[in-house]
Amino acid sequence: MCGRFNVIDDPFTQDLLEQLEVKARLDTQYNIAPTEDIQVVMQEDGANRLRHMRWWLIPSWVKEPGTKYSMFNARAETLEQSPAFRGPFKHQRCIIPASSFIEWKSENGHKHPYSIRPSDQAFAFAGLWDHWGHGAERIYSCSMITTDAVQAFQTIHNRQPVMLPRDAFDQWLNPDIEGDELIHLLRPTLPCALEVLEIDPAINNSRHKKQIKPTGEPFQIWV
DNA sequence: CCAGACGTTGTT
DNA sequence: GTCTGG
DNA sequence: CCAGACGTTGTT
DNA sequence: GTCTGG
Numbered sequence: 001m002c003g004r005f006n007v008i009d010d011p012f013t014q015d016l017l018e019q020l021e022v023k024a025r026l027d028t029q030y031n032i033a034p035t036e037d038i039q040v041v042m043q044e045d046g047a048n049r050l051r052h053m054r055w056w057l058i059p060s061w062v063k064e065p066g067t068k069y070s071m072f073n074a075r076a077e078t079l080e081q082s083p084a085f086r087g088p089f090k091h092q093r094c095i096i097p098a099s100s101f102i103e104w105k106s107e108n109g110h111k112h113p114y115s116i117r118p119s120d121q122a123f124a125f126a127g128l129w130d131h132w133g134h135g136a137e138r139i140y141s142c143s144m145i146t147t148d149a150v151q152a153f154q155t156i157h158n159r160q161p162v163m164l165p166r167d168a169f170d171q172w173l174n175p176d177i178e179g180d181e182l183i184h185l186l187r188p189t190l191p192c193a194l195e196v197l198e199i200d201p202a203i204n205n206s207r208h209k210k211q212i213k214p215t216g217e218p219f220q221i222w223v
Numbered sequence: 224c225c226a227g228a229c230g231t232t233g234t235t
Numbered sequence: 236g237t238c239t240g241g
Numbered sequence: 242c243c244a245g246a247c248g249t250t251g252t253t
Numbered sequence: 254g255t256c257t258g259g
Contacts, residue, residue, distance in 0.1 A: 003243080032241095061255085068238095069230040071230060071231085075230085083229045085230090159232075203243090205244060207240095
């Protein structure tokens with residue numbers, strides 16, 4: 001799954017936004033936790049744009065926004081049945097740009113945080129968005145889609161975020177395409193080789209918003 | 224018909 | 236144990 | 242995802 | 254909003 005990630009305004013994220021034809025730059029944000037405000041790429045009036053959204057999807061039909069249900073991740077396997085996600089999956093898909101994400105590997109009852117990142121590009125995570133409320137009060141929110149981890153990643157965790165390859169960006173963001181035509185994009189794959197690095201457990205505290213130092217040697221995984 | 228749920232992960 | 240906040 | 246709270250009365 | 258359970 002993915003419950004924490006980092007965004008850095010660097011050449012990799014700048015290149016990603018350029019690929020998406022978004023003329024903007026990202027704010028650097030370390031150790032982003034669910035419910036926080038993030039920047040997401042979505043299509044509006046035929047053009048891609050960056051928009052601030054809350055990382056915790058609020059269905060448009062709930063009476064009051066809340067956190068009773070876990071809405072920051074959406075399982076790819078059940079998207080089409082889910083009352084909360086199937087609507088957004090049809091026409092409200094987005095890309096969540098990220099520089100790296102964090103997973104906790106569980107070993108004999110203890111958890112160790114790891115940072116995962118591509119060596120020479122930024123991630124484009126597959127997401128869904130929705131809005132709640134009207135006018136100036138309107139809240140945009142989003143969720144990150146997860147799927148089974150590829151074999152090579154399962155030593156760290158059994159779930160992974162869906163990482164879109166560049167040739168899928170256009171289809172994924174196009175609201176004229178129905179989600180069910182794109183379900184094949186949600187299978188477990190890696191867009192490139194990934195560097196995995198054990199990091200300081202200081203990351204555990206979501207109030208810690210600075211860059212985290214590594215505690216081990218990086219290793220690479222690839223399919 | 225109305226009421227109530229609507230979610231994920233990990234662990235046992 | 237379970238909920239809230241980040 | 243993890244961390245931290247989880248309560249009341251009275252006084253400033 | 255839409256589905257399931259009673």
